[in-house]
Amino acid sequence: MRIDRVFRKLANTLPFMMAFVDNERRYQFVNERYEQFFDVKLDELKGKLVAEVLGERSYKRISQIHSRVLAGEDVSLREKVTLRNGRVLQLEVKYVPNQNQRTGKTNGFFAIINDVTHYASASEVLRAVHDVMNKQSVGLPTERINKLLKLGCEYLNTDIGIVSRVIDNEYTVKYAWSTGDPIPPGTQFELGNTYCSVTLAASDVIATRHASTSKEFSGHPCYTAFQLETYLGLPIRINGKVWGTLNFSSKTSRGTPFTDLDKELMGLLCSAIETLIINNSKTDRLERLAYTDFLTGLSNRLFINEFFERLVYQNRERLNHYYCVLVDIDHFKQLNDQFGHDAGDSVLQAVAIEFTDSLRSDDVCARVGGEEFMLLIHADDKVDIANIVERLRKNIENLKIEHDDEIITTTVSIGVTKLQEQDSFNLAYKRADKALYQSKSDGRNCCRWN
Numbered sequence: 257m258r259i260d261r262v263f264r265k266l267a268n269t270l271p272f273m274m275a276f277v278d279n280e281r282r283y284q285f286v287n288e289r290y291e292q293f294f295d296v297k298l299d300e301l302k303g304k305l306v307a308e309v310l311g312e313r314s315y316k317r318i319s320q321i322h323s324r325v326l327a328g329e330d331v332s333l334r335e336k337v338t339l340r341n342g343r344v345l346q347l348e349v350k351y352v353p354n355q356n357q358r359t360g361k362t363n364g365f366f367a368i369i370n371d372v373t374h375y376a377s378a379s380e381v382l383r384a385v386h387d388v389m390n391k392q393s394v395g396l397p398t399e400r401i402n403k404l405l406k407l408g409c410e411y412l413n414t415d416i417g418i419v420s421r422v423i424d425n426e427y428t429v430k431y432a433w434s435t436g437d438p439i440p441p442g443t444q445f446e447l448g449n450t451y452c453s454v455t456l457a458a459s460d461v462i463a464t465r466h467a468s469t470s471k472e473f474s475g476h477p478c479y480t481a482f483q484l485e486t487y488l489g490l491p492i493r494i495n496g497k498v499w500g501t502l503n504f505s506s507k508t509s510r511g512t513p514f515t516d517l518d519k520e521l522m523g524l525l526c527s528a529i530e531t532l533i534i535n536n537s538k539t540d541r542l543e544r545l546a547y548t549d550f551l552t553g554l555s556n557r558l559f560i561n562e563f564f565e566r567l568v569y570q571n572r573e574r575l576n577h578y579y580c581v582l583v584d585i586d587h588f589k590q591l592n593d594q595f596g597h598d599a600g601d602s603v604l605q606a607v608a609i610e611f612t613d614s615l616r617s618d619d620v621c622a623r624v625g626g627e628e629f630m631l632l633i634h635a636d637d638k639v640d641i642a643n644i645v646e647r648l649r650k651n652i653e654n655l656k657i658e659h660d661d662e663i664i665t666t667t668v669s670i671g672v673t674k675l676q677e678q679d680s681f682n683l684a685y686k687r688a689d690k691a692l693y694q695s696k697s698d699g700r701n702c703c704r705w706n
């Protein structure tokens with residue numbers, strides 16, 4: 257086929273790549289789009305065998321297709337190709353055979369090529385978001401959010417994906433995925449020191465792939481601190497209010513600019529994450545309810561039992577540093593009978609406050625029965641725990657609980673046991689209960705050990 261000037265001009269205006277290969281399988285023409293995309297010149301290709309240009313091995317795969325096309329068949333296919341620079345692309349190729357007008361014989365074929373890499377990975381993201389949201393097997397909301405962050409990073413080709421909670425000027429990492437060092441949830445920054453301050457001020461999706469030279473980001477404290485060149489962030493809204501941000505970033509500059517499609521897709525990812533955050537808070541709430549004693553707000557027996565089992569599972573040796581303290585209000589039936597059930601409730605609440613005020617953060621306190629409490633206290637030694645328990649006993653004895661113009665006082669009996677490596681929850685409970693029984697027998701308002 258003769259490639260004339262008019263044809264060449266027309267072919268060079270086309271928004272897709274085009275090549276003409278003759279029936280000897282030699283390149284005869286490629287348009288400018290093709291030259292730019294594959295970084296080759298027509299002059300270098302003209303007259304060369306396709307097998308020679310692609311390499312025998314790569315050509316083996318498509319040689320049969322070329323045979324079909326040269327036999328007169330139209331063929332369309334989608335192909336994954338790896339460029340010399342290592343970039344993997346998805347190409348949509350349509351082969352159209354060309355007949356000699358005089359003889360009617362096929363004298364070659366046109367290959368019309370579209371780069372659909374972007375659309376292909378976008379549709380993969382859509383499918384993956386659907387799976388993460390709908391497959392039961394993916395797990396709890398937290399696991400699903402982490403999967404979405406990984407997905408976003410892979411699609412955008414960034415190293416870090418974060419869901420942050422923003423309250424006033426405080427930015428807290430809630431969920432994070434990173435190709436490098438892990439970013440622990442709970443890590444905090446001043447909002448003004450993060451690019452998300454720009455996102456929240458704009459109240460929209462904001463992106464850059466050259467932060468150091470961009471109008472919005474150059475000189476930003478976040479660049480000074482972390483040298484993040486690439487950033488895409490958008491606000492997370494729960495019930496119409498800004499809750500935090502979804503953001504992706506990298507120290508390296510992204511190869512290609514962010515497109516509208518990238519921004520749309522991240523918007524979709526953000527909506528999925530918003531749904532998961534709502535689900536997570538519902539799960540949290542249900543979990544809190546299941547583990548909380550509704551009258552005192554303390555933990556309940558289920559919680560302290562599981563806390564104990566976690567200690568055993570993580571490191572049995574840690575049990576050696578804990579004491580199990582059982583506290584029972586004295587003559588509580590009498591108190592109920594004398595002042596009424598409501599007054600009894602107020603006493604339970606006042607005693608509970610005393611516990612929460614006196615214990616440290618790694619101690620646990622639960623209401624394990626009507627007027628019985630269990631404390632797992634981390635203490636250095638017996639003297640330390642004896643002091644803590646005695647202080648508690650005295651404080652409760654000195655409480656003046658106001659109820660309906662009455663001032664009620666109360667006392668407690670206490671049983672203590674040191675936890676041992678081979679303990680189970682029930683074993684420890686039994687020993688502490690025996691000690692408690694002893695303190696009741698010895699006249700109440702005292703502490704006994706077992």
Ligand SMILES: Nc1nc2c(ncn2[C@@H]2O[C@H](COP(=O)(O)OP(=O)(O)OP(=O)(O)O)[C@@H](O)[C@H]2O)c(=O)[nH]1
Nearest residue numbers: 584585586587588589590592597598600601626627
């Ligand atoms: N007000 C109130 N009373 C409760 C609650 N749960 C259990 N009780 C009452 O607590 C009382 C416990 O009585 P007992 O087990 O005889 O113990 P006690 O009177 O404290 O006697 P000692 O333990 O031997 O000093 C019962 O009367 C229960 O009805 C509660 O949630 N609120």
